[in-house]
Amino acid sequence: MYEHPFIYGRQGPPRTVLYPGYYSNLTSHSVFADSMLYCPYTYYRQFPEVDPTLFKQSAEEMRILMKDASLILAKLADSREFTKKVMAAAQASNDQEVERLLKTTGIQSKVKATFNPDGLNLHLEASVKGSKSSILTIALRWR
Structure with missing residues (x-):
């Protein structure tokens, strides 16, 4: 009632x-x-047709970023000398040296490293048709 x-x-x-x-x-x-x-809306919402092209390309680019991240992590995990060089350059606030060292691992994508006293943040980017389509961020602690 x-x-x-x-x-x-x-x-x-x-x-x-x-x-x-x-x-x-x-x-x-x-x-x-x-x-x-009481429901004032008695119609059904119509959605536009989806186009998965960019989404698919973004996923393909992310696959490349994951491979690059795997290369960097393997080098950092396997080489104590390489890890020590990256940490020393980061402590000296030498951004270009850190990024140069990371590029020597054989990665293809653009990498930007930011660091603080607690660790290192790696930002790997990929773009499709000139716009950022995939970004992978890795945070590693050293303290």
Whole structure:
């Protein structure tokens, strides 16, 4: 049952209207009752046709970024000397040396390294048709 105090535009005592299939203990003061029994939108939203071309290209570029990230991580994990050089350059705030060292791992994508006293953040970027389509960020701690 749904009690509505203003049925047919006339104020007065609440009248009871039965809506089949709904709860019988809802009152007019219930927000749940109002939202459940009244829906102004009776049409269905039409979505445009999807074009997965850019999404697919972005996924392909991300695959390349993941391979490049794997190369960097393998070099950092396997070579203590390389890791020491990267840390020393980062502590000296030598951005260009850090990026040059990372490029020597054989990566193809653009890499930007940022660092702080706690660690190193690597941002690998790929672009499709001149716009950034994929970005992979790796955060490594050294302290």
